[in-house]
Amino acid sequence: MELEKAYNPTAAETTHYKTWEANNCFAPEINENPDAEAFSIVIPPPNVTGSLHIGHALQHTLMDVLTRWKRMRGYRTLFLVGVDHAGISTQLMVTRQLKKEEHKTPRDIGREAFTQRVWTWKNKFGSTITNQIRREGLSVDWTRERFTMDESLSKAVREVFVRLYDEGKIYRGKRIVNWCPNDKTVLSDLEVQDVSKKDGKLFYLQYPVKDSDEKITVATTRPETMLGDSAVAVNSEDERYKDLIGKTILLPLTDREIPIIADEYVDAEFGTGAVKITPAHDPNDYEVGLRHDLPQIEIMDASAKMNENAGADFQGLDRYAAREKVVEKFEELGLLEKVDDYEIVLPVCERCKTVIEPLLSEQWFLKMDEMRDLALDLMREEGAPHFFPQVPHEKVYTTWLENLRDWTISRQLWWGHQIPAWYDEAGNTFVARTKEAAVKEAGTENLTQDADVLDTWFSSALWSFSTLGWTGETTETEDLKTFHPTDVLVTGRDIIFLWVSRMVMTALKFTGEKPFNDVIIHGTVLDKNGQRMSKTKNNGIDPLDVFDKYGVDATRMMLADSATGVDFAWRDEKVESFRNFANKIWNATRFCLLNSDGAQVDYSYLNPKAEASEIVKTLGAELSELDEEDEEFLDKIKPELAKDNPKENLSLADKWIISQLNKTALNVNKSLEKYDFHDAVQTLYHFFWDDFCDWYIELVKDEITSDVPNVARDAARSRIITIIEQSLRLLHPFMPFLTEELWQKLPGVSSDLHNAAYRNAPQTIMLADFPNGDASLIDDDATRQMQLVIELISKVRNIRAEMNIKPGDKPAIHIAANVDAQKIFTDNQAQILKLARATELKLSETLSVPKASAKAVLTGGAEIAIPLEGLIDFQKETERLENQINKLSTEGERLQNQLANQSFVEKAPVEKVEILRARLAEIEMQTKTLKQNLEALK
């Protein structure tokens, strides 16, 4: 079988996903083990109007890595996918479309027609994001796909609303709220952004005091609101104004008289120490107004235009036009004291960036006290949910909860869950699960439903359990029992408050369970200059472009590698390096497949005991008296597994790579348990590239590529193919497409390699058993020996490079070493000669070579020399040796100083001291040899 010379991701990406989905591999039902442990993740539902951005790609990758990993380990795995109806965004999008296509507004066509139109839009375009999720390779269960406005989820929403209302937690009232004059809806505090404006102004207005020549000056950034002033407040301790408290002001531009009041809210140090109070258009003033029972004068309408209360001169003006006019009039009246430049912070609508107008409005609110306490208790008592990284998120989350205020849950939109409250003609309110129930309660059919819908986050808050079948009426389903609480939530910092905390609160309240055990908060992907990506800056990275350019798997690897919880700047080169890695895997496999006649995947090539235990299982009790630790064990139970059997007969390189493979598997599992994606990626990358490709393939290359079929060659071929097979499994959660593509091509793969839970499923690597790693196969002896061989080869290569020995020139290598080291070198002579490009190894106890030789010292004291008769550049060799001596002496000096320090020797742990002593001895020995070599050159 021959593969293309380079990996082309497109083919793999277009075929395998379809097969997996068609075979229902993503659904938990694929797992046939009734006792399997469950693992579940719910996706943070992306907006139905949305398309994939790089932040999604990051969080989706992490979730899919965890899901695929757990699935391969035999867990009954559910990765639940769904989409959010995204009230404001969607309504805006369809409104725009309506205007463009028919020049109509939603009001023109009416509520019913409009919402119908949104549904049509949703059905037609709502799958953009879900198709992109397929492109990413996410192993989500499409049979359980949810939408926040599905009937079942909507039922849950109504149920929760009614229950909270009945408990008095939900109430309706006129409060000062964040109003977006553009979207014409209220927003919660969390949907308001602060934008700093450097060129703001602070206006100083003079208000005449009644029956006096005195004036009192107030400072304001919003002069137009003075038309709605109902008091001026000062601090009662402020000597300047003490006498004025209780007096009356003739409010300019109006015919109103307003009092001067004292309130602790006023900071005497700031501005003039006197504050105009506009209860209907400022949240702080609103509070002051309540304390002093001041009238709330509303001077603006829902578009932030001045209304009749602002007076005839101003009515109909936009708030900014009104501001100019007010300032003009004050100037005319000689009451404008001064205008200062002033940096102000403006609250804007998160979505449309319009400046928020605080105004009085009748809205629905949710008291958070009880649910807040449930969440805080959970953190106090169980430390749940557990945040990764814990610092600083746990504290941020807890502090926010502690200061939580009522949640404004109504929105003046048509797209969303309409509030289940009805009013009769007398204005009585009936909150009920259905209109029928409301009618029954009201005793009349003549009811009007509340026009508002609920904040989109209200339904999102129920996501962990509403998606699993909870409707309030139904509170127990098989899915809830199996998958709730979910295991881990993966999400961004920005929605810890908007979503994470609210899910915790509602899940505790309505299911009595936490929604998830762990929360992974990933970092933000910044642009290449370290700036936040934004539409206005147009500096976004489109993941689809990245997929096209480098492949999905390379992108996933890059993202997982970057996932440390910290923000990071985007770097194309990083993806490129993982594209190269994908190609490396492709080509390593390609090479093995080119030499795979007579080979097949068989784990017993990596662990003869595995085969032995299989045999024990099949042959049963008759073997029970045999000891598995017995060296002759295999020979006794099966003749063909006798001592010269190639499965048992492992070279140093074999033992070493098997050891490294098992270390890798153990470490990858350990890292993923801790959600340490970066570490897992690094471990896999370096195992495959450095250990496997750079060393193992090169070490066994001659044997593998032999033209002569024989048992040993075929065993070597099977062994390397099996190592690849194991590596592909380890890589699969990160690189699903490439690994499936290659795995399917390996000789001898079948569903027999699946985890026991999936034996009957069609063969796929995604159901293969994830390697746990076997600590008993970690071979420290082989590791040490292999390190020596590697060091030898590297030192020779160093000499070759530094002394400009041409690749075609093959010198002899003289080695002086102890008996043990000599044996290691002899055993691996063929590989050493090949990789060091040498003709022969001359081993002895002491070195005896011509003066014209390049030399080096190995760990443990072995010396090597390469005779360079006629080729040597003595100057260069001298420099080379001096360079090495210098490096050693720097380290040696430091160690010597440390060991000369009495308190170190006394107080440091004995082992530490011993390690340093041994290292120093090693350095001294090597230095001595190198110095002798240097002398010999003279």
Added chain:
RNA sequence: AGGCAAUUAGCUCAGUGGUAGAGCAUCACCUUGACACGGUGGGGGUCAGCAGUUCAACUCUGCUAUUGCCUACCA
């Protein structure tokens, strides 16, 4: 204003109380029968600064500087 975090090689980032790491970039050599999306060998860092704790600090503590994030805003 308060809180939190970051500051490590040219760049982007890992990392640990006991000899500084990766990828990319860079230099030299190599068209060696998987891969030039490759191979081999180099070079490059007083781990922001100052003080302290410790036998030992890049790692712990404090302060300073710079940067970023979050929360709350004084009109």
